[in-house]
Amino acid sequence: MQQAINKKETTMEQAMKNVYFLSDAHLGSRAIPHGRTQERRLVNFLDSIKDRASAVYLLGDMFDFWYEFRLVVPKGYTRFLGKLSELTDKGVEVHFFIGNHDIWCGDYLEKECGVTIHREPLTCEIYGKEFYLAHGDGLGDHDRKFKFLRAMFHSKLLQRMFSALHPRWSIDFGLEWAKHSRMKRENGREPDYMGEDKEPLVLYTKEYLKNHPDINYFIYGHRHIMLDLMLTRNTRLTILGDWINDFSYAVFDGENFFLEQYIEGETTLG
Numbered sequence: 001m002q003q004a005i006n007k008k009e010t011t012m013e014q015a016m017k018n019v020y021f022l023s024d025a026h027l028g029s030r031a032i033p034h035g036r037t038q039e040r041r042l043v044n045f046l047d048s049i050k051d052r053a054s055a056v057y058l059l060g061d062m063f064d065f066w067y068e069f070r071l072v073v074p075k076g077y078t079r080f081l082g083k084l085s086e087l088t089d090k091g092v093e094v095h096f097f098i099g100n101h102d103i104w105c106g107d108y109l110e111k112e113c114g115v116t117i118h119r120e121p122l123t124c125e126i127y128g129k130e131f132y133l134a135h136g137d138g139l140g141d142h143d144r145k146f147k148f149l150r151a152m153f154h155s156k157l158l159q160r161m162f163s164a165l166h167p168r169w170s171i172d173f174g175l176e177w178a179k180h181s182r183m184k185r186e187n188g189r190e191p192d193y194m195g196e197d198k199e200p201l202v203l204y205t206k207e208y209l210k211n212h213p214d215i216n217y218f219i220y221g222h223r224h225i226m227l228d229l230m231l232t233r234n235t236r237l238t239i240l241g242d243w244i245n246d247f248s249y250a251v252f253d254g255e256n257f258f259l260e261q262y263i264e265g266e267t268t269l270g
């Protein structure tokens with residue numbers, strides 16, 4: 001009888017744990033001067049939630065550039081990868097969504113770190129609520145140049161051609177391309193929120209919601225803005241910000257959903 005009670009208490013305790021969402025760290029970016037500090041802050045955050053998390057969803061662009069050769073992966077990121085491995089070893093689900101900067105993930109993160117890779121948007125149930133999760137690139141954005149580049153990067157033929165290059169050139173090329181892309185923007189930042197009638201992810205979500213009215217939460221990365229918007233009485237849209245300037249994340253405890261910022265030494269995590 002006592003064993004049954006203890007098992008029930010353990011199950012209830014696990015069910016009460018939080019689910020966390022974050023995106024867009026762009027680790028390794030040559031356009032970010034505080035890269036080591038940035039990675040350390042991200043690792044410290046993950047360490048601080050490891051005992052209260054049931055799952056962590058990383059919604060894309062965690063790396064500024066990532067390419068896996070058959071026997072080679074990019075240099076660096078050891079603290080981050082080690083922390084992901086620690087989380088999954090503890091039984092925390094870690095879901096890794098590819099973004100437009102880390103498209104070329106193979107099976108390394110799955111095999112070595114125990115994460116689950118998602119290559120497409122995911123609709124799932126979390127504590128009885130319906131979630132639509134995606135990085136956000138290509139959703140509602142009609143920019144022809146971006147759509148062309150996205151199609152190129154997803155091309156299996158071009159990926160095989162790229163893998164024929166030596167890593168000393170290909171990795172350097174990828175990091176420089178990503179740096180150039182960021183530095184073209186004013187102050188290296190994404191444009192500010194454009195409003196409900198112009199923001200591509202908001203327009204996409206409103207259209208998608210017409211045929212999927214049961215979804216409670218739409219959560220995206222990609223835009224590097226913090227946005228928490230009620231679309232209907234029961235539907236909420238969140239864009240997660242980033243881990244370059246905002247150090248932001250969302251947390252869901254089964255009843256409440258919050259978009260927060262992590263400040264080392266000050267933030268008290270629930």
